Amino acid sequence: MIQLEQTFMNFLLHHQEKHNRTYHFLVLMDAVVSAAKHIQHYYLTGALRGNLGLAGDVNVQGEDVMRMDQIAQEITIQYLKASERVIHAVSEESEGIIPINPDGRYFFYFDPLDGSSNIPHGLPIGFLFGIAKRNLEGPEDGHLRAGKDYIAAGMFVIPTGMFTLGLRGAGTWQFHIDETMNFVKPTRMNLPDEAKTWELSFNESNRYTYSERVQKWIMENESKYAFRYLGALAGDFHRVLANGGMFMYPAIVNHPNPKKNRPEGKLRLMYEGAVVAFMCREAGGTAVNEEGTPILDIQPAKHHQRTALYVGSKKLVEDIARVLRNTG
Ligand code: AHM
Ligand code: MG
Numbered sequence: 001m002i003q004l005e006q007t008f009m010n011f012l013l014h015h016q017e018k019h020n021r022t023y024h025f026l027v028l029m030d031a032v033v034s035a036a037k038h039i040q041h042y043y044l045t046g047a048l049r050g051n052l053g054l055a056g057d058v059n060v061q062g063e064d065v066m067r068m069d070q071i072a073q074e075i076t077i078q079y080l081k082a083s084e085r086v087i088h089a090v091s092e093e094s095e096g097i098i099p100i101n102p103d104g105r106y107f108f109y110f111d112p113l114d115g116s117s118n119i120p121h122g123l124p125i126g127f128l129f130g131i132a133k134r135n136l137e138g139p140e141d142g143h144l145r146a147g148k149d150y151i152a153a154g155m156f157v158i159p160t161g162m163f164t165l166g167l168r169g170a171g172t173w174q175f176h177i178d179e180t181m182n183f184v185k186p187t188r189m190n191l192p193d194e195a196k197t198w199e200l201s202f203n204e205s206n207r208y209t210y211s212e213r214v215q216k217w218i219m220e221n222e223s224k225y226a227f228r229y230l231g232a233l234a235g236d237f238h239r240v241l242a243n244g245g246m247f248m249y250p251a252i253v254n255h256p257n258p259k260k261n262r263p264e265g266k267l268r269l270m271y272e273g274a275v276v277a278f279m280c281r282e283a284g285g286t287a288v289n290e291e292g293t294p295i296l297d298i299q300p301a302k303h304h305q306r307t308a309l310y311v312g313s314k315k316l317v318e319d320i321a322r323v324l325r326n327t328g
Contacts, residue, residue, distance in 0.1 A: 005184035008033065008163065008175050015170065024085050024105055025152070028131070029165075031083035035076040036127050036156040036163065037181055039112065042071050043125065044159050052119055068119050069093055072112035072127065080108060087134050088143050090303045092271060097143060097303065106151075107132045107143050109271040109303075115232025126234020127156040128275045144303065147274030147296035155234040155275065162238060164189070166279035172241070189283040191244045191313050198245035198313060200225045201236045209252045209261075211290075217323050233267065237276045237311065241283055246312035246320070247276070251290040265290060265308030269300050273307045280311050286318065287311035292325035 012026055046052040051068055073093040080086045080100050087104035088097045092111040100108075110129040118125050130153040132145040147153070154165035161177030175183035192198075200222060207218060225245055230236050233247070240247050252262040267273050277287035277295035287295040290308035298307065310317050310324075 005178065006186060008183035008186070011173070011175075011186045015167065019170070025131075028080075028083050028085040028106055028108075029152075031079040031085070032076075032129060032154075033163070033183060035072075035079040035112075036158070037177075038075045038079075039068075039072045039127055040156070040158045040161065040177075042075075043068060043122075046119075046122065052122065068125075069113040069116060076110060076112045076127075090143060090270060092268060092304070095304075105134050105136060107134060107145065109275075111268065111271045114234060114272065115230070118230070118232050122159075123232070124160055124230060124235040125158050125232050127158060128234060128271055129154055130271060130275045130278065144300045145270075146299045147269075147278050150274065150278050153275040153278035155237070155279070157232075157234045157238050160235075164238065164241065164279055166282040168282075170282070172279045172283040174241075189241050189279075191241065191280070191283050191285045193244075193313075195224070195244070195313075195315075197243040198225045198316065199228050199239060199243050200245055201227070201229050201240060201247040202249065203229060203231070206250075206252060209255045210250045211253050213323050213326070214250045214320070217320055221319075233272055233276065237279075240312045241279065241285075244313040244316075246310060246316045248310045248320075249308060250310070251308040262306070263290075264306045267307060267309050269295070269298060269305045269307040270303060273309045273311075274298075276309070276311050284314065285312055286314050288317060288321045288324065290324060292321035292323075 012029055016026055080089055084101050085104050086100040086106050086108045089100055089108040090097055108131055112127055114126040114128055130150045132150050151168050156163050163175040163183045166172040172189045174187045174189055176185050178184045228239055236247050249267050251265050255261045273295050280287050288310050289295055310320055
């Protein structure tokens with residue numbers, strides 16, 4: 001007997017039906033999945049087609065090289081427009097808000113291609129997104145939503161073909177890409193309670209630039225866990241979600257060149273930090289910033305706001321949060 005796995009679309013249809021929801025979210029997710037598949041295709045053939053270079057380059061054929069992040073941005077916006085479900089999008093690739101459809105019912109926050117240092121090597125990158133619902137009744141609201149107001153958040157690890165989606169109050173689910181380019185086999189993710197599989201993930205070369213209290217915490221805890229770092233948030237968080245532990249990108253406050261300090265953190269709140277924090281919460285974990293404040297509670301003041309990020313298993317994140325709040 002041929003074994004056919006449940007597809008993502010079938011899973012989502014049942015989910016929407018069970019929760020008495022409209023089909024609008026389905027239409028949007030269909031666009032998102034189509035965009036991710038196209039980005040995946042361009043990335044897989046990128047080295048052959050000259051798309052892994054820098055924008056402004058000219059390839060050996062004398063053609064302009066389109067940088068992958070421009071390609072990913074263009075593809076995503078085209079699909080969002082075709083879906084007609086989004087009013088405005090916010091992307092790491094655009095300074096301003098991107099108007100999509102004035103009648104759209106969702107806000108879409110995204111980083112179409114995260115982990116750019118992996119691009120020239122063809123190594124894993126991410127497509128991260130968060131979705132909030134526009135206020136359809138009552139006064140028009142802004143686009144600045146805290147992660148706790150997202151209805152869904154997800155990520156694709158490209159080109160490995162892993163797709164993870166957190167649904168508000170309904171868990172975090174993972175899908176594999178199959179030979180027909182369908183995402184299949186929904187698997188509910190729960191961060192393991194047992195510390196024996198836990199991993200720590202951070203840029204080790206930055207460690208002496210962290211605050212003294214974070215450096216001390218690392219010194220006291222690092223030998224208990226395996227250490228992994230890919231340099232692309234989607235891939236690193238993917239491991240933490242499966243194995244437990246913690247990914248962190250702390251504030252940089254002790255750089256030998258003070259100009260290189262990043263007291264506000266490096267990662268972006270709306271389409272990086274809040275996205276993984278949302279999936280993490282739905283899988284039983286948590287996430288905080290440099291003050292030990294839950295990432296999902298932070299009300300952004302601007303679209304491209306940065307944040308420090310500590311995300312993963314509850315016990316571990318709460319442990320470092322006590323240190324960050326100076327209550328440990
Ligand atoms: P990018 O948006 O410029 O690609 O940077 C975001 C990435 C994350 O995916 C990753 O976790 C982190 O930045 C890596 O930074 P670093 O190279 O400083 O370790
Ligand atoms: Mg990014």
